[in-house]
Amino acid sequence: MTTIAKAFAAAALLLAAGTPIHAQTATQFLPIKNEPAPKLVVDQPLPGPLAARAVAIIPYRTENFRILPIFGASASDVSPRAGHLHVSIDGLPWRWADAGGTGAIVLTALPPGEHKVLIEMATPEHEVLGGKVVKFIVPVINSAHH
Structure with a gap:
């Protein structure tokens, strides 16, 4: 129907x-004309987990855009806009899609040193609507304490 x-x-x-x-x-999920532009807000990784366990928990939120596990052309006409995130690390040629809408990207097992994470909003058809880069340093953790 x-x-x-x-x-x-x-x-x-x-x-x-x-x-x-x-x-x-x-x-x-009804189309709305003249919808405000989507916006992605990304914060720096939480300092506590990064310093203590070398775990980068990167909080994010979206405005006028919902993170949902919907894909394909028919999903592009919903309102408010919905889609997913594309996440890339250190300029590597691969990335993953996050459709969970948890409000945080969690990265573990990154080697010590400087890292750059690109988080992009994407439509259900993978058209990128905008993104943010987060740079941070993973410290050397003394493994004797773990």
Whole structure:
């Protein structure tokens, strides 16, 4: 059943039940014109885990963009915008997609030294909408304490 057909069926059901239509909220996946631009905010890794365990926990948040595990052309028409993140480390030729929307990228087992992580917002069709680079240093951790 299409979205429009579902909406009409729901409205008919509500009218039959005597519920005013204006009392219902719009579905969360209807196209909206003139939507604000998506924005990605990325912070530096949390200092505690980085210093103590060499674990880079990089907090992020998005505005006007939701991180969801949806892919393909039909998923590009939802609103608010939805997609996933592309994550690259140190300019390597490979990357991964994060569709979990956890609010943090967690990196472990990076060798000591300076690292650069590129985090990009991508549409369900992998079109990059913008990104941020985070640079940080993984310290040498004394393995005797672990």
